[in-house]
Amino acid sequence: MNDNQAIIRFENVTKQYDNDLIVLDNVSFEIERGKFYTLLGPSGCGKTTILRLIAGFTEASSGDIYFNGKKINSVPANKRQVNTVFQDYALFPHLNVFENIAFGLRIKKVKNTEVKKRVSEALRFVNLEGYENREIKEMSGGQRQRVAIARAIVNQPEVILLDEPLSALDLKLRTEMQYELRELQRRLGITFIFVTHDQEEALAMSDEIFVLNKGHIQQSGAPTDIYDEPINRFVADFIGESNIIPGSMVEDFVVEFAGERFECVDKGFDPNEKIEIVIRPEDLEITDPEKGKIQVKVDSQLFRGVHYEICGYDKDGNEWLVHSTKKATVDEEIGLYFEPEAIHVMRFGETEEEFDKRLEAYGDETHAN
Numbered sequence: 339m340n341d342n343q344a345i346i347r348f349e350n351v352t353k354q355y356d357n358d359l360i361v362l363d364n365v366s367f368e369i370e371r372g373k374f375y376t377l378l379g380p381s382g383c384g385k386t387t388i389l390r391l392i393a394g395f396t397e398a399s400s401g402d403i404y405f406n407g408k409k410i411n412s413v414p415a416n417k418r419q420v421n422t423v424f425q426d427y428a429l430f431p432h433l434n435v436f437e438n439i440a441f442g443l444r445i446k447k448v449k450n451t452e453v454k455k456r457v458s459e460a461l462r463f464v465n466l467e468g469y470e471n472r473e474i475k476e477m478s479g480g481q482r483q484r485v486a487i488a489r490a491i492v493n494q495p496e497v498i499l500l501d502e503p504l505s506a507l508d509l510k511l512r513t514e515m516q517y518e519l520r521e522l523q524r525r526l527g528i529t530f531i532f533v534t535h536d537q538e539e540a541l542a543m544s545d546e547i548f549v550l551n552k553g554h555i556q557q558s559g560a561p562t563d564i565y566d567e568p569i570n571r572f573v574a575d576f577i578g579e580s581n582i583i584p585g586s587m588v589e590d591f592v593v594e595f596a597g598e599r600f601e602c603v604d605k606g607f608d609p610n611e612k613i614e615i616v617i618r619p620e621d622l623e624i625t626d627p628e629k630g631k632i633q634v635k636v637d638s639q640l641f642r643g644v645h646y647e648i649c650g651y652d653k654d655g656n657e658w659l660v661h662s663t664k665k666a667t668v669d670e671e672i673g674l675y676f677e678p679e680a681i682h683v684m685r686f687g688e689t690e691e692e693f694d695k696r697l698e699a700y701g702d703e704t705h706a707n
């Protein structure tokens with residue numbers, strides 16, 4: 339087996355349930371071995387459907403799914419090298435911790451001594467040694483979550499699918515478990531595909547994020563790429579807080595918005611093409627009005643613990659959100675300063691393919707000159 343080969347590959351996969359709704363629309367992607375992937379998107383966008391297709395709980399309407407280079411469209415779920423951790427953990431309440439974890443091995447008729455060894459190992463991995471005989475109802479939410487993970491890793495699958503496994507936990511435990519899961523994935527080296535609709539969780543945990551909307555992958559990439567370079571309004575809006583302002587691209591490296599022209603680092607648009615720009619709230623610096631690139635009248639201010647969240651409007655009526663350690667005063671006029679790199683230009687409704695094509699085309703042109 340070639341190690342560089344994708345462990346999972348979707349090729350033009352479409353999923354339509356009986357009610358004719360297209361849930362996944364011609365989706366293609368690759369999952370590399372040993373990485374932590376996150377499927378991120380709003381409710382109903384198709385995240386669970388992708389996991390069910392990988393696990394073999396449902397079949398694609400068209401397109402192909404490959405596992406280690408082999409087409410697995412019609413391979414039954416129990417023959418796939420995949421284990422799922424469900425949102426509600428789906429633990430058996432009448433079995434103790436040990437037997438919950440051992441369940442899959444018992445079905446496979448693994449020898450008792452081997453079962454013992456592997457369950458102990460799995461318990462050690464999730465820091466639950468000594469809990470073998472506990473009833474599930476005597477376990478906390480976080481401990482149950484670990485039992486569910488132990489139950490998945492005990493089968494030594496090549497891929498673990500996790501469908502919103504942290505959503506039932508309170509914030510503090512959730513943050514702890516994020517850290518633990520990430521560590522566990524690194525130690526095990528198993529490919530994790532994790533589902534969440536929480537952007538911060540996705541940014542904190544993943545090697546790669548797929549941002550989904552309405553059955554399409556809007557953008558895929560490392561967390562910093564997606565955060566810093568969202569390719570369209572949906573991604574910019576969904577990942578973190580953003581200022582999204584309409585404008586036009588005067589020429590390469592010159593953008594106009596809020597009635598002014600600014601230097602930027604983007605290129606490859608038509609002259610005067612209508613675009614939208616994104617500036618992250620933390621990339622705006624509060625200055626005296628005359629020193630700012632934009633002047634804003636402060637409308638509201640909230641203290642968020644680490645920073646102030648200040649909201650104001652420019653003379654064109656655009657809303658600006660600023661994260662700053664400096665305090666402002668409501669109704670005060672302030673300046674906002676930003677670097678050219680802080681402006682990110684987006685084409686209307688651009689898809690990932692179009693974005694890549696545009697960059698390529700621009701690269702070719704500049705090389706030709």
Ligand SMILES: Nc1ncnc2c1ncn2[C@@H]1O[C@H](COP(=O)(O)OP(=O)(O)OP(=O)(O)O)[C@@H](O)[C@H]1O
Nearest residue numbers: 355356357361380381382383384385386387388535
């Ligand atoms: N068995 C089914 N029959 C018909 N429609 C379904 C079925 N399962 C899911 N759907 C529909 O497919 C769409 C995608 O569902 P899916 O469960 O993949 O979304 P999701 O991204 O996991 O959402 P959530 O964040 O709410 O879990 C939804 O519109 C849903 O109603």
Ligand SMILES: [Mg+2]
Nearest residue numbers: 385386387501
């Ligand atoms: Mg779901």
